[in-house]
Amino acid sequence: MTDDLSSIGLDEEQRELAGMVRDFAEQVVAPQAYEADRTHTLNLDVVRQMGELGLFGLPFPEEHGGQGGDYLALGLAIEALARVDQSLAITLEAGVSLGAMPIHRFGTQEQKAEYLPSLLSGENLAGFGLTEPEAGSDAGATRTTARLDDGEWVVNGSKQFITNSGTPITRFVTVTAVTGSQGQGAGDGKEISTIIVPNGTPGFTVEPAYDKVGWNASDTHPLTLQDVRVPEENLLGVRGRGFKNFLSILDEGRIAIAALATGAAEGCLEAAVDYAKKRTVFGSALSTRQNAQFTLARMRARVHTARLAWHHAARLRDAGRPFAEQAAIAKLVSGEAAMDNARDATQIFGGNGFMNEYPVARHYRDSKILEIGEGTTEVQLLVIARGLGLAG
Structure with missing residues (x-):
């Protein structure tokens, strides 16, 4: 049923990847999809196997444990999974695009060394906390704030619809927060920055999972941050460039x-x-x-x-x-x-x-x-x- 992959410019390695993930999807993912959806359960054993296949590391360099591939390779894997189970496909997509990619793109060498190996192996997941009750498409309306106090960021606010934020293997969530004014952010002159908040940090509460219409086996939660304190070096990227x-x-x-x-x-x-x-x-x-x-x-x-x-x-x-x-x-x-x-x-x-x-x-x-x-x-x-x- 699929297109002849070679006809749309894929090389042999890319065709092998697509075929490998397609086989994995049919043999491992599909049999558990109905029960996972019915029970609203993310199958961490399947996530582990996805990690062992190298899927979470596809578009990252080998020096951090990646596969040295590209975004086309990642897309091939996601497409193959989504044929049979969108929940596991979005777990991979968010784990890479929203979890690991911000660290790879904007993190310091220390942040990359600390976080990327476990994210690219699938041992850990991470979320990206952008959306808020009053800030969806209008992300410039962000109300979560972060201020520096004695070498620490003090973060207050809430986030919603955050994927991969509350699993047993979630390591952190990167949150957008207003850190000042007249910066390089968006919306009313707000300075918006991104800050890494490890799960388990005092004041950081992962609220009960949503009862969703779909993607039932995907992990999605609202988050509450109340006087959450993290080190100043948890700033991800340049201050004010978060948006x-x-x-x-x-x-x-x-x-x-x-x-x-x-x-x-x-x-x-x-x-x-x-x-x-x-x-x-x-x-x-x-x-x-x-x-x-x-x-x-x-x-x-x-x-x-x-x-x-x-x-x-x-x-x-x-x-x-x-x-x-x-x-x-x-x-x-x-x-x-x-x-x-x-x-x-x-x-x-x-x-x-x-x-x-x-x-x-x-x-x-x-x-x-x-x-x-x-x-x-x-x-x-x-x-x-x-x-x-x-x-x-």
Whole structure:
């Protein structure tokens, strides 16, 4: 069902990676997906195996325990996982893009040496605390504050919807906080910085997990920070550059989310084609009905378009060229493809598509967040419009 990978420019090593993760997804991830979703449980044994395969270290240099790969390699792995289980795919995506990547991109040599080895091996996870009750798409509205006091940052505030923040292997959460005014931040002249807050720090509370519509096996919590004190050297990157640094991390993350959405769209297509061939209606296979064929053909076209979009954005990023607009296009196209394919697959399945034991039902619940998280559809449209030179 997948495209001939060689036809879209993958080399032998990349094809082997995609095939290896696809086999792992079918043999290890898929069998546990229903139960993990039903019980809202992140399977840490599977996470450990993902680490052993080197997936968390794919786009990082070998000197810190990475695989020396690139963002295209990461996307291939995420796409393969998302075909069968979006929760584990987002665990990988967030663990790399939001957990380890900020340390790799902006951390000191000491921070890299301390944190990256365990993150890239999958031994630990980390979260990125950006979103707040009053600051979602408008991240410049951040209200969490951090002030220096006797060589320590004192952090107060709250965060919400933070992935990988409360697992038994979560080591820290990097939080954005207002550290002053008239800096290089955003929103009312706020100086926004990023600070590493280790889990278990007094005053740092990981609140009970959310009861979500989808991604039920993904770890997601609200966070409360009350007079949390961490060393001054826990500042990540240059003071006042936190907002700008976050935007660059988000641009990269959108490529990974686009890969995830493409995998979800493909998983829906494969399940729907298989079901349509087996399902008999009025004496013949559902797949022989022109309406069903047209639906499946449109689903196929969405997968193909989404894959081309995220591959293009990843290659631009890996070549060191501007890619923000292409990342936004990829996320827009692929997020809509995942949601549309989930809806169409559920329709093909009929009543069975409403049963959680079938993967299409989980994809239907899971896929909506792909039009919201790491930048809503409206934000992607805004980025694309600005690329056209349209002021706002």
